[in-house]
Amino acid sequence: MAIELRHQVLPEEQGCDAASLLSRLSELPKQRIKDAMSKGAVVLKRKHSKRLRRASEKLQAGDQLLLSYDADILSRSLPEGILCLEQRKSYSIWFKPAGVMSQGTAFGDHLSLLRQVEQQLNKPVFLVHRLDRETAGLMLIAHTKAAAATLSNLFQQQQINKVYQAWVAGQTPPQGEIVTPLDGKPASTRFRRLAYDEKLNQSQLEITIATGRTHQIRRHLAELGYPVMGDPRYGNNNKNTAGLQLKAVQLSFECPERKQQVSYSC
Numbered sequence: 001m002a003i004e005l006r007h008q009v010l011p012e013e014q015g016c017d018a019a020s021l022l023s024r025l026s027e028l029p030k031q032r033i034k035d036a037m038s039k040g041a042v043v044l045k046r047k048h049s050k051r052l053r054r055a056s057e058k059l060q061a062g063d064q065l066l067l068s069y070d071a072d073i074l075s076r077s078l079p080e081g082i083l084c085l086e087q088r089k090s091y092s093i094w095f096k097p098a099g100v101m102s103q104g105t106a107f108g109d110h111l112s113l114l115r116q117v118e119q120q121l122n123k124p125v126f127l128v129h130r131l132d133r134e135t136a137g138l139m140l141i142a143h144t145k146a147a148a149a150t151l152s153n154l155f156q157q158q159q160i161n162k163v164y165q166a167w168v169a170g171q172t173p174p175q176g177e178i179v180t181p182l183d184g185k186p187a188s189t190r191f192r193r194l195a196y197d198e199k200l201n202q203s204q205l206e207i208t209i210a211t212g213r214t215h216q217i218r219r220h221l222a223e224l225g226y227p228v229m230g231d232p233r234y235g236n237n238n239k240n241t242a243g244l245q246l247k248a249v250q251l252s253f254e255c256p257e258r259k260q261q262v263s264y265s266c
Contacts (some may be wrong), residue, residue: 036074045066070233096136101135125142126147161252169235176224177189189221
């Protein structure tokens with residue numbers, strides 16, 4: 001059951017707690033509303049928008065509430081395997097398993113890496129890059145606004161080196177570059193073959209990208225005729241039972257704290 005409810009708080013509703021009002025408007029039990037709030041499925045827009053988790057929040061006239069309730073999503077649990085590789089004062093490095101979202105959606109954030117990091121470290125969290133839900137690998141999370149700005153700028157200036165590995169269908173050339181524009185913007189994907197399994201007719205690739213378009217690696221390789229194995233969206237004859245065989249295996253950049261190059265791999 002999915003419910004999307006938008007409501008602007010009326011003058012006569014001022015002072016009402018959020019959980020009670022949403023329960024009345026949605027006709028859902030108050031306990032379900034509290035659970036949805038704790039999992040990030042309620043947004044309050046006052047001066048700014050934020051996920052509202054405190055069930056007893058007293059509302060003001062003019063507040064805007066958004067409830068995005070999906071019982072199936074709220075019942076799910078995070079896959080195992082989330083791991084912190086490095087914890088610094090202003091950032092941390094994490095391994096994100098396949099199946100974990102980088103950040104939440106309107107229907108909640110309890111299944112996201114960002115929320116998990118926030119809860120584990122009890123620190124502010126700022127997303128500076130993303131991995132597709134189906135892609136496993138390394139992610140960099142900032143913990144201060146200054147670090148988020150610095151690291152985001154490094155990504156934009158292509159000064160953070162990201163290396164991926166993938167198993168793809170077919171025997172690729174030893175190396176190559178794909179420069180087909182994506183979504184009307186320039187895109188560059190370079191690869192070199194690490195191994196070839198003749199029995200399975202699959203190649204293992206090391207991949208670097210100079211741009212960060214949506215699903216760039218997956219789209220480029222599928223276009224070239226070597227789709228990533230297990231990709232549920234792109235390519236033909238690349239289905240498997242093990243899921244998407246794409247992983248972000250290395251991040252290298254200048255540490256904003258130590259002002260020296262650091263490298264992390266998995």
